[in-house]
Structures are given as C-alpha cells and as structure tokens.
Amino acid sequence: MTERRLRLLKWLSLLGTLATLGVILIGAWTRLVDAGLGCPDWPGCYGRLVVPDGATAAAHTPEAPLEAFKAWVEMVHRYVASALGLLVLTLVGLGWRWRRRADYPWRLSLALLGLILVQGSFGAFTVTLKLWPQVVTLHLLGGIGVLLLFLWLHLRLRELAAASRPPSRRRLSPLWGLAAALLVGQLALGGWVSSNYAGIACQGFPTCNGQWWPATDWSEGFHLTQTVGPNYLHGQLHADARTAIHFGHRLGALALGLGLLLLTWREWRRPGLRPYLVGLLGAYAGQFVLGVANVLWWLPLGLALAHTAGALALVLTLALGAWRASRVGISRQASHEEVAHA
Missing domain, CATH: 1.20.120 (Four Helix Bundle (Hemerythrin (Met), subunit A))
Structure with a gap:
C-alpha cells in the first residue's frame, strides 16, 4: 500500500465526514424553510437539472406553482448530496486494489457505499411520497449513519497509516x-x-x-x-x-x-x-x-x-x-x- 494513496484516502474520508455534516444541516434547513417539496419531482426540478423559470415549471407541473427560493434550496441539497455520493465512489475505487488485505477497512467502505445508495432512494421517496413522516425520519437516521461510517472509516485509515499492524482492542x-x-x-x-x-x-x-x-x-x-x-x-x-x-x-x-x-x-x-x-x-x-x-x-x-x-x-x-x-x-x-x- 503506497503511503501517498493511503494519505489521500485518509484525507478524503475526513472530507466526507465534514461534508456529511454539511449535507445533514442543509437538509435540516431545507425542512425548516418548508422547501422539502420545492421541486415536486426527482431527481430533477420540474423536469430540469436546474431550477427553471415559472412558465417552464407551470407547463411541467401546473398543480405545483414554482417558488424559486424553495426550489433552489432543495436543489442545492441534492447537488451537495450527489457530490457526497461521488466522493464515496472515489473512496471505493481508490481502495479496490487493497480489498483483500485483512488490515484495510474494505467492508466498511462497501457499507458506506450501500448506505449512500439507500440514502439516495430515501431522498427520492421523500419527494414522491410527499414528506411521508416514516421516510423523512429514516432519511435523517440514514444521514447520521453515513456520518458515522465516514468517521469510522477515517479513524481506521488514520490508525492504519500510523502503525505497521492493527492495535489490539478491548x-x-x-x-x-x-x-x-x-x-x-x-x-x-x-x-x-x-x-x-x-x-x-x-x-x-x-x-x-x-x-x-x-x-x-x-x-x-x-x-x-x-x-x-x-x-x-x-x-x-x-x-x-x-x-x-x-x-x-x-x-x-x-x-x-x-x-x-x-x-x-x-x-x-x-x-x-x-x-x-x-x-x-x-x-x-x-x-x-x-x-x-x-x-x-x-x-x-x-x-x-x-x-x-x-x-x-x-x-x-x-x-x-x-x-x-x-x-x-x-x-x-x-x-x-x-x-x-x-
């Protein structure tokens, strides 16, 4: 395992931890300003990847008038969450060659990837099921789960970089x-x-x-x-x-x-x-x-x-x-x- 790549993985996992904090807080802000349904569809917003103008929105979903501020709040949340997903894919890709090493947290990386995919599904259901409380609550808990997995992955990688063999645990x-x-x-x-x-x-x-x-x-x-x-x-x-x-x-x-x-x-x-x-x-x-x-x-x-x-x-x-x-x-x-x- 090259020291340079391990150091990169360690810092990327720390970045993921901090970014997940941001995603959760942006999600909370989205809910608090009633922007959870700012875009009535998913993954786009009124069929577009950016918030459209009022006429385009009305033509796409006439029963849900566009509120530009709320739509942008919702889309920013989606953009940041998508970037977080790309970061997880990068971590998995960089760690692929060490997947068979007993001291590398490969299963933890896969668990993180699996949970981030589930979170994406919950994000879609939050919109399509119109803020159904069960989904919204699970989406919050899933976000905290992603945060903990990122943190644990960072701690494992930092420990791996600092020692030639895993320390004993109690x-x-x-x-x-x-x-x-x-x-x-x-x-x-x-x-x-x-x-x-x-x-x-x-x-x-x-x-x-x-x-x-x-x-x-x-x-x-x-x-x-x-x-x-x-x-x-x-x-x-x-x-x-x-x-x-x-x-x-x-x-x-x-x-x-x-x-x-x-x-x-x-x-x-x-x-x-x-x-x-x-x-x-x-x-x-x-x-x-x-x-x-x-x-x-x-x-x-x-x-x-x-x-x-x-x-x-x-x-x-x-x-x-x-x-x-x-x-x-x-x-x-x-x-x-x-x-x-x-």
Whole structure:
C-alpha cells in the first residue's frame, strides 16, 4: 500500500465526514424553510437539472406553482448530496486494489457505499411520497449513519497509516451500548417530532401546555403506518397526537441524560476517557438548553438549526469516546492507576 494513496484516502474520508455534516444541516434547513417539496419531482426540478423559470415549471407541473427560493434550496441539497455520493465512489475505487488485505477497512467502505445508495432512494421517496413522516425520519437516521461510517472509516485509515499492524482492542462496557441505544432512540424521536411538525406541540417548560402530564393521544401519535398519499407538509396529525410525540421526545431526553450520567460515572476512572466524557455531558447540556429555548421562543429558524447541529455533536462525541474506549492502552493505564492507589 503506497503511503501517498493511503494519505489521500485518509484525507478524503475526513472530507466526507465534514461534508456529511454539511449535507445533514442543509437538509435540516431545507425542512425548516418548508422547501422539502420545492421541486415536486426527482431527481430533477420540474423536469430540469436546474431550477427553471415559472412558465417552464407551470407547463411541467401546473398543480405545483414554482417558488424559486424553495426550489433552489432543495436543489442545492441534492447537488451537495450527489457530490457526497461521488466522493464515496472515489473512496471505493481508490481502495479496490487493497480489498483483500485483512488490515484495510474494505467492508466498511462497501457499507458506506450501500448506505449512500439507500440514502439516495430515501431522498427520492421523500419527494414522491410527499414528506411521508416514516421516510423523512429514516432519511435523517440514514444521514447520521453515513456520518458515522465516514468517521469510522477515517479513524481506521488514520490508525492504519500510523502503525505497521492493527492495535489490539478491548471489549466495550455494555453501558456504551446502552448510551448508543438511548441516543439512537432519541434521534428517532427527534426526527419523528420534526417530520410530524410537533416541535411546539408542548408549550412551556418544564410543564407541557400547563400540565405535568398533558392530554395526549399516543396511539395516533406513534401510529407508524400513516396513509401514503396525502401531502404531509405541515403535518396531518391532530393536536393531542402531536403533543404525545413532543412529550415522548422530552421523556427520551430524560432517559438519555440518565444513561450518559451512568456511563460517565462508570468510566470516569479511565483518565484517557475523561475529556470525551466531559465533552459528551457538555454536548448533552447544550442540546438540553437549545431544546428548551426552541420551545420557549417558538422554534426560531436559527435555534432549530442549532438543535440539529447539537444532535450531531452529541453523536460524534459518543462515537469518538467509544473509539477511544475500545483501545487497550486506556485499560492498561486505568489498571496501573488502580494498582498505584491500592
């Protein structure tokens, strides 16, 4: 394996990680400005690869009048996502010759390619199924999955470039799995809140609509087989169903916070992990404050976008902490410290 090509792959994977962050945030902005259906077709916009003029759009889809700003927002999102797909293809192509090497993360590269193709399909379904909440939520989770695979690929390539043989690894505590499961659940709840437009269904904090346990319709709020066909822009659910979704997201945030505190308490004895644990709690605290601010100030665009960015920071911090915790050096360091204090 040539050092030059390996270095290129390492930097391309880092670029992919940063670009995926941008794609997710642009996607969130697209949704927040109601531009998800700015182009009623896919992959083009009113049959064109660039946003057409009003007359062309009217001739193509007369029932969906052109709103140029929203159409351009949607198309910029598609352009950037397409560029990300090309970057993944480049990584796979450059790594092809080392696909049989045991120390090269070839399967990880293929997983990334597979997921980016699935994401492209979800992008199409988001438009053709008119913002069906199930697809929108899965599209968000898929984007976060792409981010994590890019990050993991970069870490593996950086490790490969720095050592002649892969370092030994240690089994993670089950608490890392619990924290990851709680975070995935909370991200799914956040996506469900967003896709059903339930962000301000609970007014006020810490109470919801003036009550500690508000009127809710859980069965309708979490009815995962909503009808395909209606336009889900601005949502279709009634107030109590949206309240259930929002309130569920608050309960999920509480569970996640407890899980992260438990993880921090259990792993604090490992000095090499402490910066990651502090960062994890800091990211959670920031998300908590942003969530409360969004409720109290009725979901302003900047704060809503910052809340998405905060969720990504939480994901990255947990992933980096888990990566660091899996390295044997931490375990040895902790063992020596425990012997010294004995």
